[in-house]
Structures are given as C-alpha cells and as structure tokens.
Amino acid sequence: MAAALQTLGGGIGITLHWIAFTPTIEQQATEEQKKKWLKLAQDVAIVGAYAQTEMGHGTFVRGLETTATYDPSTQEFVINSPTLTSTKWWPGGLGKTANHATVMAQLYTRGKCYGPHNFMVQIRSLENHQPCPGVTLGDIGPKMESNGNDNGFARFDHVRIPRENMLMKFARVEADGTYVQPPSSKLAYSNMVYLRGTFVMSAAQALASATTIAVRYSCVRRQSEMKPGEPEPQILEYQTQQYKLFPQLAAAYAFWFASWFMTQQHGSITGSMEKGDMSGLAELHALSAGLKSYTTAVTARGIDVCRMACGGHGYSHASGLPALFGGAAALCTAEGENTVMMLQTARYLVKCFAQSQAGKRLTGTVAYLSAVQPSPVAGNRNMSDLGTLVAAFQHRAARMVRHAAMQMQGEMQKGKAREDAWNSCSVLLIKAAEAHVHSFVVRNFAETVQTVEVDESVRAVLTSLCQLYSLYGITEHAGDFLKDGYLTGRDIDAASSHLSAMLARVRPDAVALVDAFDLHDKILRSVLGRYDGRVYEHLYEWAKKSPLNKSEVHESYYKYLQPFLKSNRAKL
Numbered sequence: 001m002a003a004a005l006q007t008l009g010g011g012i013g014i015t016l017h018w019i020a021f022t023p024t025i026e027q028q029a030t031e032e033q034k035k036k037w038l039k040l041a042q043d044v045a046i047v048g049a050y051a052q053t054e055m056g057h058g059t060f061v062r063g064l065e066t067t068a069t070y071d072p073s074t075q076e077f078v079i080n081s082p083t084l085t086s087t088k089w090w091p092g093g094l095g096k097t098a099n100h101a102t103v104m105a106q107l108y109t110r111g112k113c114y115g116p117h118n119f120m121v122q123i124r125s126l127e128n129h130q131p132c133p134g135v136t137l138g139d140i141g142p143k144m145e146s147n148g149n150d151n152g153f154a155r156f157d158h159v160r161i162p163r164e165n166m167l168m169k170f171a172r173v174e175a176d177g178t179y180v181q182p183p184s185s186k187l188a189y190s191n192m193v194y195l196r197g198t199f200v201m202s203a204a205q206a207l208a209s210a211t212t213i214a215v216r217y218s219c220v221r222r223q224s225e226m227k228p229g230e231p232e233p234q235i236l237e238y239q240t241q242q243y244k245l246f247p248q249l250a251a252a253y254a255f256w257f258a259s260w261f262m263t264q265q266h267g268s269i270t271g272s273m274e275k276g277d278m279s280g281l282a283e284l285h286a287l288s289a290g291l292k293s294y295t296t297a298v299t300a301r302g303i304d305v306c307r308m309a310c311g312g313h314g315y316s317h318a319s320g321l322p323a324l325f326g327g328a329a330a331l332c333t334a335e336g337e338n339t340v341m342m343l344q345t346a347r348y349l350v351k352c353f354a355q356s357q358a359g360k361r362l363t364g365t366v367a368y369l370s371a372v373q374p375s376p377v378a379g380n381r382n383m384s385d386l387g388t389l390v391a392a393f394q395h396r397a398a399r400m401v402r403h404a405a406m407q408m409q410g411e412m413q414k415g416k417a418r419e420d421a422w423n424s425c426s427v428l429l430i431k432a433a434e435a436h437v438h439s440f441v442v443r444n445f446a447e448t449v450q451t452v453e454v455d456e457s458v459r460a461v462l463t464s465l466c467q468l469y470s471l472y473g474i475t476e477h478a479g480d481f482l483k484d485g486y487l488t489g490r491d492i493d494a495a496s497s498h499l500s501a502m503l504a505r506v507r508p509d510a511v512a513l514v515d516a517f518d519l520h521d522k523i524l525r526s527v528l529g530r531y532d533g534r535v536y537e538h539l540y541e542w543a544k545k546s547p548l549n550k551s552e553v554h555e556s557y558y559k560y561l562q563p564f565l566k567s568n569r570a571k572l
C-alpha cells in the first residue's frame with residue numbers, strides 16, 4: 001500500500017488504479033474479460049479509477065443515480081448521469097490521470113432495475129488523453145490532504161459501451177437483455193470488502209509510522225528539569241510521554257497482527273466462495289467493516305496524539321505527522337464511512353445474538369457471544385494474565401451486544417417498527433460493535449504473541465506490549481467493565497498500577513520496537529523520525545528550503561507591508 005501511495009508526481013495519482021480498479025477486474029470480471037483488461041491494467045498500459053461514489057451518494061450504494069440501460073438492438077449499455085447529484089465525485093485518479101474507469105451504475109434491462117453493477121468505461125483517448133465523446137471530467141479541487149491525488153468528477157451523457165463491458169463474473173445480461181441473477185447481490189460489493197481489509201494494514205502502517213517518528217524524536221528531544229540541577233532528560237523519560245505513545249505503539253502491533261488475520265480470512269473465505277460456498281460472506285463483511293472502522297478511527301486519533309507529543313515541531317510538515325494524520329483521516333471516510341461500517345457490524349451481531357438465543361451454536365469471531373456467562377463472577381482477578389484480560393473484553397462485548405439487542409426488542413415490543421427501533425438504539429449498537437471489534441483485536445493480539453515463532457526474549461516484549469494494550473483499554477473504558485460487577489474497583493486499580501509497570505517495562509525496548517517496523521526514512525518522510533537522529537541540523541536545512549526563503553525580503557513587503565508601514569508612520 002505504501003508503494004502504491006507514492007504518486008507519480010503532483011496532480012496525478014494511480015493509487016486507486018492499484019488498490020481498487022485492478023482488484024475490481026480481478027474479482028468481478030469473467031475469465032474472458034480478464035484476458036482483455038487485466039494484463040493491460042497490471043502492466044499500466046491503461047490507467048483506471050474506481051468510479052462508484054457520486055456527488056449525492058457515497059454511503060447508500062443502492063441510492064446511486066448513474067444508469068446503465070441495456071439496448072438489445074445494438075447489444076450495448078447506455079451509461080448516463082441523469083442529474084447533477086449523479087455526477088461521479090471523489091474517485092481517485094478520475095480527474096486527470098485515468099483513461100478507464102469501473103463505473104458503478106443502476107442496471108436497467110427490459111424496463112426493470114436490477115440495482116448497482118460494475119461497468120468498464122473508457123473515459124479518455126489512448127491517443128491524446130482527451131475525454132471520450134459524452135464524457136465530462138475534472139478534478140474536485142483541494143482537499144485536507146493527499147493533494148497529489150487527482151480525486152475527480154465525471155459525467156456521462158448517454159455514453160454507449162458494448163454489452164461485454166459489464167463485469168459479468170457474478171451477474172450477467174444476455175444478448176437479448178435477459179438478466180441472470182448472481183449467487184448474492186452483494187458480490188458486486190466484493191471489491192469494497194477487499195479494500196476495507198487492506199485498510200487495516202494501512203492503519204497499522206500509519207500508526208507504526210507515527211509512533212516511529214514520535215518515539216525516536218522523544219529520545220532526541222531533551223526538555224525541562226526532572227530534578228533541580230540535573231541535565232534536561234529525554235522527554236520519553238516522562239511517564240506522561242510514555243502514557244501517550246506506548247498505547248499507540250501497542251495498537252500499531254495489535255492492528256498489524258489483526259491485518260494478518262484479516263488477510264488470511266479474506267483469502268480463505270473468498271476461496272470457498274470461488275467453489276460456490278457463500279456461507280462465510282456475512283462474517284467477512286462484518287469483520288472487514290468493523291476492523292476497518294475501528295482501526296482507522298483509533299489510528300487517526302493516535303497519530304494526532306503522537307503529533308501533540310512532539311510539541312511545535314510535531315505541528316511542522318517537517319515532522320511528517322500532519323500529512324500522516326490527513327491520510328489516516330481519509331481512511332475513516334473512504335471505503336465506507338466509519339459509522340456506517342460499524343453499524344453493519346452491529347447488524348451482524350444482533351442477528352448472531354438472536355440465533356444464539358434460539359439455541360444455535362455460534363462460530364468464528366462471534367463464538368464467544370454464546371459462551372460468555374451473563375452473570376458476572378466478581379473477585380480478585382490476576383490483571384496481568386492475558387487470559388483474564390481477553391475474557392474481560394469478551395464479557396464486556398457480550399454484555400453490550402445483549403443490552404443493545406434487548407433494548408431494540410423492547411422498543412419493538414412497545415410497537416415501534418424494526419427500522420425505528422434500530423435507529424433509536426443505534427448509539428448503543430455502535431458502542432456494542434466497537435466493544436466486539438476491540439475484544440477481537442485483544443484476543444487476536446494475545447493469540448499471536450503466544451504462538452508467533454520468535455525468540456523467547458522477543459515473545460516476552462510482545463507479551464508486555466499486549467498486556468499494555470489490554471490494560472490501557474480496560475482503564476480507558478473502566479465503566480463498561482464495572483457496570484455489571486464483572487470487574488471491581490480493586491480490579492481497575494490493579495489494572496492501572498500494572499499499566500504503569502508496563503510503561504516502565506516497555507521503555508528500554510521502545511526504540512527497538514519502532515525500528516522493528518523497518519520504515520525507511522524515504523517512507524517516513526520525517527525530519528523528527530530520522531533513523532540517524534540528526535534532527536536539528538536537518539530541521540534547519542529543511543526550513544531553509546522553504547519557498548519563502550528564496551529571497552531575503554519577500555515581494556509581499558514591497559506590495560503590502562511597506563506602503564502600510566509608511567502610511568502608519570505618516571500619521572505619527
């Protein structure tokens with residue numbers, strides 16, 4: 001992902017060619033269609049965009065307005081943007097770079113609408129890169145970050161494409177206009193599930209980058225007096241600095257391991273789906289949606305914590321942290337806005353809870369929902385034992401899922417329609433889904449550190465990091481654990497003091513833990529996070545290159561300041 005994010009230069013970007021356009025061909029094209037487009041895409045003989053979102057709709061895919069109407073007389077689809085709000089808006093590379101796009105449009109044949117499907121549309125000439133007839137293209141303008149990418153807009157004025165340009169691996173339209181149903185209408189969304197899964201690794205990499213920068217800088221930066229008369233200490237010696245950075249460092253490892261699981265799950269479930277077994281699709285969707293939402297949100301917040309922990313220099317673009325924050329913030333919205341994605345996970349959890357109540361044994365990432373006892377067993381727990389910590393997170397999640405589901409049932413028993421009951425419980429549902437994903441991340445972290453093939457000394461450090469991540473989660477969400485008495489106030493106090501011990505335990509290995517991400521300076525793009533630690537010399541060199549320093553007296557002096565000063569002096 002990091003390589004793909006390197007744009008070819010300001011103003012153009014082929015990130016989405018690699019992470020969305022090409023995978024869509026791989027996942028949704030027939031073998032015949034792959035022969036026609038896949039190698040062209042892989043060799044960058046064509047450059048593509050994934051054109052789904054419109055000015056008026058991004059989340060609600062079934063509400064997209066672009067149409068693809070089949071004309072049996074010519075065996076073509078007519079792609080059209082019927083309204084202003086149907087203008088494709090946001091797709092990366094669409095503005096100036098791409099000459100092809102997979103366009104998500106409402107499929108009409110024989111007068112009936114069959115919902116959103118993907119279509120391959122050439123949008124620019126391969127000769128002179130001018131827009132094709134009927135296609136209007138442009139860039140949507142400056143954004144919070146990633147301005148090297150030309151996120152663009154596209155309008156289609158009855159653009160005709162061959163029937164064969166409908167990506168027909170799952171659904172098909174025959175020459176006479178007959179629509180052939182796919183095994184699941186959601187298979188048209190498969191690229192989104194894939195991309196959400198990759199966002200978990202992007203989040204891990206982004207948080208790894210930010211913690212690398214902040215931890216290294218916190219060993220270079222010396223500030224204040226811990227004891228009168230003593231030399232200024234490294235700011236990483238302050239417990240508050242450790243409390244800011246080490247939970248983010250632990251989360252980076254936790255998300256890195258979660259992305260391993262996500263990748264393995266995606267491969268195994270899509271492998272089964274290739275053989276016609278769709279049973280894993282719902283779990284894959286719920287897991288990818290929840291993990292994407294959770295990891296990107298924690299990462300964006302965590303990067304800003306790292307930025308603030310670096311003081312003024314953290315606020316400079318020299319640190320690389322503002323750009324990293326802007327990119328991570330995009331991950332919270334792109335590929336399924338986080339709230340909506342977490343609600344999708346909540347929808348799956350409510351369904352699984354009902355099945356469990358009906359006596360079905362649950363499996364996969366929700367198995368714990370039927371295994372966890374509702375009645376809390378309070379008592380002095382060993383808050384340094386990973387098994388105890390995992391059980392606490394699973395109990396919390398099970399309790400919150402049960403509570404949200406029962407609240408919804410209660411609303412419906414009062415006569416509310418299911419949709420109204422859902423909406424009036426959606427804050428509870430979101431919190432329950434977040435607790436579920438959090439418990440998965442903790443369990444997966446614990447299982448990984450206990451089984452990964454590493455030297456025992458490394459396992460000891462990773463175990464401390466996993467304890468730190470879990471204890472931080474318990475102390476930050478103490479109310480959830482205390483609510484039904486599953487944990488007591490004494491347990492929470494024990495968790496806090498053990499967390500302090502873990503901060504001190506991780507301190508000696510902090511630099512080694514960030515060096516282990518092996519992020520080259522060229523990827524980090526941060527003066528503060530340089531591997532050689534020579535921050536101050538390079539900060540000065542970086543500043544001297546600022547465009548404002550090209551002249552000793554900037555032209556704005558003569559245009560604005562000089563006359564302003566003169567007129568003010570004349571009044572004295």
Ligand SMILES: CCCCCCCC/C=C\CCCCCCC/C=C/C(=O)SCCNC(=O)CCNC(=O)[C@H](O)C(C)(C)COP(=O)(O)OP(=O)(O)OC[C@H]1O[C@@H](n2cnc3c(N)ncnc32)[C@H](O)[C@@H]1OP(=O)(O)O
Nearest residue numbers: 002058059060061186189205206285327328330334335336
């Ligand atoms: C070291 C280097 C550092 C690296 C740093 C990196 C930092 C980042 C830097 C830069 C980043 C810049 C940005 C990166 C690139 C961005 C790329 C973005 C691309 C895009 O955004 S593409 C467009 C994405 N759009 C979406 O995701 C739309 C979201 N909406 C939907 O998916 C759907 O509309 C929906 C799921 C919300 C609702 O769908 P629908 O109405 O059809 O379904 P429901 O009625 O809710 O549910 C019915 C039923 O269907 C099931 N369902 C839904 N979706 C799926 C699915 N995908 N798969 C399987 N099943 C699905 C749902 O569960 C229901 O099932 P049940 O009825 O309950 O059984």
Ligand SMILES: Cc1cc2nc3c(=O)[nH]c(=O)nc-3n(C[C@H](O)[C@H](O)[C@H](O)COP(=O)(O)OP(=O)(O)OC[C@H]3O[C@@H](n4cnc5c(N)ncnc54)[C@H](O)[C@@H]3O)c2cc1C
Nearest residue numbers: 050051052053057058059090091092330334335336337339
């Ligand atoms: C950097 C970047 C790159 C992008 N790249 C692409 C791309 O390459 N291709 C592409 O097709 N798109 C792309 N997008 C668009 C992206 O997919 C959409 O922005 C995203 O899906 C959110 O949709 P929206 O913008 O319409 O927001 P909306 O859906 O309008 O969301 C606005 C608010 O409404 C809330 N909301 C919406 N629905 C619900 C609901 N059911 N329940 C509760 N709250 C709800 C949301 O939570 C959110 O807070 C990109 C976006 C960004 C920022």
